[in-house]
Amino acid sequence: MKQKSSALRRYSLFLILFAANLILLFTAPEIGQSAFRLTAANLTEMLSILPPIFLLLGLMDVWIPRETMMKYMGRDAGLRGGLLAFTMGSAAAGPLYAAFPVSGMLLKKGVTLSNVFIFIGAWSTTKIPMLLFEASSLGWKFTAIRLLCSIAGILMISFLLEKTTSENERKRLYKRAQDL
Amino acid sequence: MYTYALYVTALVFLGLSFSKDRTKTRQVLRKTWKSFENILPQFLSVLMIIGIMLSVLNREVISQLIGQESGLAGMALAAVIGSITLIPGFVAFPLAASLLEAGAGYGQIAMFVTTLMMVGVVTLPVESQFFGRKLAVKRNAMAFVFCLAAAWIIGGLMK
Numbered sequence: 001m002k003q004k005s006s007a008l009r010r011y012s013l014f015l016i017l018f019a020a021n022l023i024l025l026f027t028a029p030e031i032g033q034s035a036f037r038l039t040a041a042n043l044t045e046m047l048s049i050l051p052p053i054f055l056l057l058g059l060m061d062v063w064i065p066r067e068t069m070m071k072y073m074g075r076d077a078g079l080r081g082g083l084l085a086f087t088m089g090s091a092a093a094g095p096l097y098a099a100f101p102v103s104g105m106l107l108k109k110g111v112t113l114s115n116v117f118i119f120i121g122a123w124s125t126t127k128i129p130m131l132l133f134e135a136s137s138l139g140w141k142f143t144a145i146r147l148l149c150s151i152a153g154i155l156m157i158s159f160l161l162e163k164t165t166s167e168n169e170r171k172r173l174y175k176r177a178q179d180l
Numbered sequence: 181m182y183t184y185a186l187y188v189t190a191l192v193f194l195g196l197s198f199s200k201d202r203t204k205t206r207q208v209l210r211k212t213w214k215s216f217e218n219i220l221p222q223f224l225s226v227l228m229i230i231g232i233m234l235s236v237l238n239r240e241v242i243s244q245l246i247g248q249e250s251g252l253a254g255m256a257l258a259a260v261i262g263s264i265t266l267i268p269g270f271v272a273f274p275l276a277a278s279l280l281e282a283g284a285g286y287g288q289i290a291m292f293v294t295t296l297m298m299v300g301v302v303t304l305p306v307e308s309q310f311f312g313r314k315l316a317v318k319r320n321a322m323a324f325v326f327c328l329a330a331a332w333i334i335g336g337l338m339k
Contacts, residue, residue, distance in 0.1 A: 010221045013305075017228035024232065031235045039231030046223060048183055050216065052190035058212030059193050062204050093182040095268060097226065097303050101219060104310035117319065124297045129182075130269045137273035138280070138289070145334050146290060153298075153326040161319060173312060180215055180310070 049094045050101075057105045069109035077115075085115040086154075089122025099123040107177035113170065114162035121154030222305045229302050233265055239275060246284050246292060255331065258288040262295030263324060264302060272296050287335025294330050298323040 021039070025032030073081040092099065103116050126147060135143040165173075198205045245257050267275070276289050299320050300307070307316040 011224070014221055014224040014228060017225055017232070021228060021232060031232075034235040034238070035228075035231040037231075038234050039227050042227045042230060043224075046227065049186070050223075052183070052186040054212050054216045055190040055194060055208075056186075057215065058208040059190075059197055061211050062208045063197065095266065096297075096300060097223065097266075097306050100303075100306050100310045101215065104215075107310070120319075121298070125294075127269075133269055134273050134293075137277040138293075142286065142290075142334065142338060145337050146293065146330070149330040149333055150294070150297075153323075153330060157319070157322045157326060160322060161315070164318070165315065169312075169314070173315065176312065177310070180218065 045095075046097075049098060053094075053098055054101065057101060060105060061108070064109065066108075066110050069106070069111060073106070073109075073111040073115045075112055077112075081112065081115050082118050082158075085111070085119040086122045086126075089119040089124075090126045090128055092123050093127060093129060096120075096124050104177055104180045107174060108180065110174070112162065113165060113173075114158040117158035117161050118154060121150070121157060125150040125154065219306065219309055222309055226303055226306055230266055233302065234267070237261065237265060242275065243279055243282050246279050246288055254284060254288045255291055258284075258292040258331075259295055259324070259327065262292045262327075263299040263320075265296070266300050266302055267296055285335060286338035287331050290334035290338075291327060291331035294327040295324065298327060 021032060021035050023032075024035060071077065073084055077084075089099070092102075099120050103120055106116050106119065107113075131143060131147065134146070194205070194208070197208060242261060245261065246254055272293065276293055279292070280286070280289055301320065304313075304316055304320070307319070311319070
């Protein structure tokens with residue numbers, strides 16, 4: 001019984017939104033229908049891309065020791081760690097929300113905050129297939145300038161986030177990652 | 181294509197894992213399911229919000245809002261719309277291109293595209309689950325400031 005009520009609570013926001021969408025369906029049918037259609041399309045995308053990602057994360061969790069990840073992307077990995085994080089993010093595809101669970105696993109394995117944020121930054125702005133697409137819509141000049149700005153931005157943001165996070169908060173964050 | 185490769189990779193590794201150690205593999209599957217179910221409510225909510233939002237702020241509405249206003253107001257609108265909504269690149273870039281044709285400047289387009297990529301107010305619940313609210317908000321705020329600077333630079337260079 002307790003389990004049931006907590007599940008209800010966890011899904012409450014979703015249920016409220018679902019109800020809101022149902023109301024829209026009757027009050028503004030055009031918007032309501034299009035909202036359901038979009039949600040269904042996004043859900044299909046999400047359900048197709050997330051299972052293999054989570055499976056790989058589960059495998060990584062069990063098979064790759066924390067020490068190994070720390071060696072390559074942890075505090076002592078230096079520039080190489082950042083470069084690896086950048087490459088991982090750029091090679092990825094899929095919406096940004098899929099990057100967050102991966103980041104959680106990286107934290108769990110002791111990767112530094114700045115490297116995790118480099119990974120997120122790369123995932124959001126320097127994905128290679130997206131760049132080709134961007135260039136064909138907006139031109140190479142725009143894409144090149146945007147890309148250079150983004151790389152500089154990613155580095156600055158990662159550096160600042162690392163520097164402005166207190167030791168206490170960092171500990172809490174890594175502890176939270178252990179429980180995920 | 182990418183998704184297909186992802187499945188093949190995941191399944192190959194799962195097979196490897198299974199052939200090496202069955203107990204560990206069972207552990208893998210349990211963890212996989214647990215972490216997925218853990219975040220599922222947030223994901224579902226985010227998808228519902230995106231669905232409703234993009235239905236209200238559809239292509240026509242966005243181009244009406246950003247396309248005509250090319251001054252500071254257009255910049256502000258581009259930043260706001262870019263920050264709340266999440267539009268996949270294959271929709272966003274052609275939309276940005278059509279905004280250019282509709283009369284928006286490169287500054288607005290840069291603002292729209294960069295905030296779209298880096299700032300996600302709607303996805304905050306998912307991000308907070310992994311980073312904590314404070315850090316998630318901080319990352320988005322910094323990214324937003326960066327986007328202002330980037331839009332200014334790109335707008336200037338593209339003139």
